[in-house]
Amino acid sequence: MPSGGADGVGGAFANGSDAEQPLEASGLNARYEIDRELFLQGDVRIRQGGFQVTGSEARYSQERGAVSVQGPLVSRGEGFLLTGEDANYDVETGRLDINTATFLLHGPEMRGNAGSLSRISEEQVVIQGGLLTTCGPRQNDWAIVASDIRLDRAEGFGTAKHVRLEVLDVPVFYWPWASFPIDDRRKSGFLYPQFGSSSAGSGAFIAVPYYFNLAPHYDATLTPQYIHGRGLFNEVEGRYLSSLGETTLQLGYIGNDSAFEEENPGESGERWALDATTRAAFGGGWRGYGDFSVVSDEDYLSDLNRSLEINQATHLQRKGGVTFRSDQQYFDAYLNDYQTISDRIADVDKPYAQLPEIIYAGQTDAGVVEASVESQYTVFYRDNEALTGLDRANGQRFRARPELALPMRALWGFSRPSVSLDYTRYDLDDYTLGDGAFDRTVPVAEWDNGLYFDRQSSLFDVPYNQTLEPRLYYAWADADPDQNDIPDFDTDLQTFRFEQLFRPDRFTGGDRVGDANQLTVALTSRFNDLLTGAERARFSIGQVQYFEDREVTLFGEGAGTRSRSPLAGEVVLNPLDTLEIRSSGLWDPDTGNTEEGRSQLLFHSSDYRYLASVGHTYSRDELEQSDIAAVFPVSDRVSLIGRWVYDSDLDRTVGSLAGLEYNNCCWSVQVVHQNYLTDDRELDSRILFQIQLKGLGGSDGASSSISEAIYGFDERERRRFGTP
Template sequence: MASGAGLSAAQEAPSAAELDWRWKSQLPESVRNSLPVFCEGGYLPSGTGDGGLIASGDAAASDGEAVPLHASGLTARYEIDKELYLQGDVRLSQGSFQVTGPEARYNQSIGLVSIQGPLVSRGEGFVLTGERAKYSVESGRFDINTATFLLHGPEMRGRAGSLSRFDDSLVEIRDGMLTTCGPQQNDWAIVASDIKLDQAEGFGTAKHVRLEVLDVPVFYWPYASFPIDDRRKTGFLYPQFGSSSAGSGAFIAVPYYLNLAPHYDATLTPQYIHGRGLFNELEGRYLSTLGQTTLQLGYIDNDSTYKDENPGENGQRWALDASTRAALGSGWNGYGDFSSVSDEDYLGDLNRSLDINQATHLQRKGGVRYQGPNQYFDVYINDYQTVSDRIAQADRPYAQLPEVIYAGTAEAGWFEAGLESQYTWFYRDNETLTGLDRANGQRFRARPELALPMRALWGFSRPSVSLDYTRYELDDYSAGDGAFDRTVPVVEWDNGLYFDRQSSLFDVPYNQTLEPRLYYAWADAEEDQNYIPSFDTDVQTFRFEQLFQPDRFVGGDRVGDANQLTVALTSRFNDLLTGAERARVSIGQVQYFDDREVTLFGEGGGTRSRSPLAGEVVLNPLQNLQIRSSGLWDPDTGETEEGRSQLVFHSQDYRYLASVGHTYSKDNLEQSDIAAVLPATDRVSLIGRWVYDSTLDRTVGSLAGIEYNNCCWSVQLVHQNYLTDDQELDSRILFQVQLKGLGGSGGASTSISNAIYGFDERERRRFGTP
């Protein structure tokens, strides 16, 4: 009868998690402030729970001697050298082992303590409760029947038919359940016949594992290994699944992580794609004392859908992406990037995890770079894979085999001397090309400069003279001798004044500046340079920043003629309390004194006497709100030629995200972009983005979804439309489940992060401390 009463009392006693769990209002302020809004409560810090003892000391004395057992109770009966019987508020401790309960017997002959529950045992970051327990004084092993447990670090709780605690870090559970959900909230749980939690190694293992959702089994593993902290561990990661109408169909992937050594690891992701077959991706990472190298591979041996769409192809498809970075010391760095795919449709059909963007050209580049206080040196080789066969050979980029860049400055009394130089060997396959497009060869460019910088608190003036020299040694050159040079003298004079005043707005003191600027540029370039091939040159898009540049071309094959004066004005408003720049307004215009005769095969010239007005406005009225707008307005026609505007907002905790954008280019493009993440409740958020092209009068991209969070799991479900290379609007469904402390499946958050500003930071904070 007494035994039955004891069982009833144990069952009614609070679990280990319930001992330390509190509603949010009952938690210490430091813990309460760290909880996400969707958590109703949390755990007290380790060692502050009710009725427990704070663990201290070691299991053994520092000199190797046995640590004595300390015991107390309201009543005691002792048989010398045989048995100690304690009853009523029993407390036992030996080193870091501590337990409380109503009754205990200590058998001295075998060194075994039997404790009758309900009992509570506490250690560093650990709480155990149970019905009955046995403790070995010599080995420190602690066995509990009908147990519950709480790990404070990962906030992982559970129950067990029986539990063995070998030390502060190692626990074995039989017929157990564990979850990171709060007490009485079994939204999900892992149930297994045998569970081993090793806090020293940072992982757990389990046999005959069931994943249960609301007590309903949904998945089974014969064996599983899972992390219980942030350390890496070899084992299966959570399955990924999804669907797309862009040719991939439904897929399921089961990643396997290999923690091969502290400095290198790998992830193998086999996945089955409906209609295509078995597709494998492999990522390897290697970290040396110099830097990190990453290698990513994708391979499918027999893509049935691709073979049906491309008769004659064998269905083998692959992709490779490799990158390396090395800090060599003393300002030297090495780098390398290499990407390649088997066919032009691979990126759209198969790529989900490789760091290769949808692109027409994939870069292969490697070199070494030096960055010093007054010098810069870079030497590399660079080539491309043109992914699309539809791109004409004449439109494909040149390889640089190699390119060498050197730049440096030096003080010479009142003067400043500088040099920018570049040597490049350009090459591409020219077998099918004619005219200037056939040309390959070497180009050397040097731009020495002598300037007289003058600076004061109220302004600056910097007159300078430079000589832009270019030398060509070309092969397969059709316009004459392939060896020729070009020399262009350039004069610049940059001037600025600085005025400021202090005032206040809404009781906030601020400093306003007024910064007028005059910039003159003159370049005596020959008018006709179209006998020179275009290896890497293009016309710069006119922006506010270009007001203060002498050349309207980017690249080395054209040097623009110039005789022009820029007049500009900038005003800033700085918060004197925080130092933050709350607003910046700039406007400027170029006055041309001569026509621009130099062109890039007809582009880049001009006869107008003044440029459009170029302006930009940046407003930061709040720490989490930025409004940015820039544009070009033609005073001669009264028309806006170009405009870009964007508003970006996020709340302090990143629960609210919003951005509104508009892009306009006369006779070319007009797009509007709206994106937001808005909480509907503390746990439910709405996710959306819409991109509309007014020129095409159609939607060119959209994303709509919903996110649910509580304190132990979250789910994201989104529908995405996106424009493909063939101008078709494809769609896909993305789904992601995140189980707190155990990772997640699916890939929705990555796509949302790419679409909505601030969402990646929001993901980081969802289960962490802001």
């Protein structure tokens, strides 16, 4: 029988299928028919467990276990907010159907609207005639519009039928079906299309990647793409994660590259590339590693490569081995080879393979004496059939350098005298200057000394600590001047820098040991902020005094007769956390000439919206280049991107990058035009795109090139998109 209404009436009705989750309902006015129906009016509130809905009117049918609610209504639950005109709620199943709905998902920060929306369960939502975006309210810069959208929060993904991507309400792409993530979990399905253009080789392209979530510990991504003028090109990446480490395999293949065939008559249009990396941790300080790269032809990387983690190069490395590291020991054994992909490199200039190379270093303390040894065994191989003389030789090299030192340290300074023996043994094949088995022994003595003075003061009310660190370093090596009967497997002359002042040998590698009788005098001063601990400034200068001529050469390079080196200096200034100024160079006091110089100013705002760098590189009679780079916001959403590199010797631009970035809370686009100098000293150009839709990923193309060109841009991308 009917009952009268009453203000402020509320009731609780147990759900027959789950007595522990009662249905609670309240309103300003209520009318209840016993065992049949409850009618509520005015500020209606209905709750069951974590689900709740509010509206203007509600009818609860106890017989059907259903509630109909008139809006405007609002429904809240864990991680979501729904609004609509009217709704039906099933008490038994928890299903909620809303007409003319809007919704907000807090976890993935997605919102949208729908002709109808069904909350089937706490984790599943079905949207009919819906729109989905991660943009802010009243800002549909981009949106996914579909006839049917299903969101599964339990699985972390959504699916949609008859999907179109709209940018500023304009349709730009259509998919008959799509699957997309709504959180960080992985799921098989199509990723978002990639597109771009380049006037250097690869042309306009469109790619549709498909991700295979095969198992928790391995997956794969297949990226078929069509390149204008070339045809169908496929790239695939596979990743495998084990208890030891991770392995990545990347492949690229095109069966019939029509543009390549036109440019290279007689060559096959079948082109391919492979890149594999693996890292493993075995425990106890042991690790394994492997890197292998190979391409079908010299132009593959410039024409086709977008996803393989190998860059334009003349040599591709294949290296694999195991290492061990502890506090006092180091061991590394590996095989190392190269693919020389440039036809312009002569056989004599190709690098040797190490098959294998074994390195061991150890150190121990014997009372006040420190004993150590560095050793290396290498088998060098190169196809030298077409070469003559020393260039034809292959073979084995063993090198060991035992050392005894007497380190003395105190708060005010240090002193470290040491003696060592640099021993090298060769066993060579195809050696034309006599017996290929011979050795070389060079005694070496070093004495490194430093003092430390400091004082505290303040500047602009900021306390700081200033240090004064004089350093004396003496080196002596009694090396045979005539070592040019030894092949050059891996040796080069070191570029003279400030850090080179404190090394006894002017050669890298193991085929030359330099003679030395020299004293380095250097001075460093640091200014440390006592409030933050940051080093705000560092000034260093030093010079080598030679007591004897240097006679050991690398086929004519490396000798010297002057009595002192150029002055080598470094200056590093960090007056602000966002500003760094670096300068280093060599100045010859005998001639008054600057031999080398490198200077760079780096600036970024605290949020990395502003980036700027100015640099200059100079090497007398060889190179002089200047470069300027910047990312400059001209509004809250638009930024200019640019870099310019000018070569004074060539009197021309040798590289440039100019572009535009639009960025707001839910999407960004970068378009850049890049010029770069090719091997034949011609400027080539390409146009690169990148689009990022917040929460949905985007197209590749521009970001990595900008990061290589502009200091701090990669950090800027991490801060904006949360990438690792």
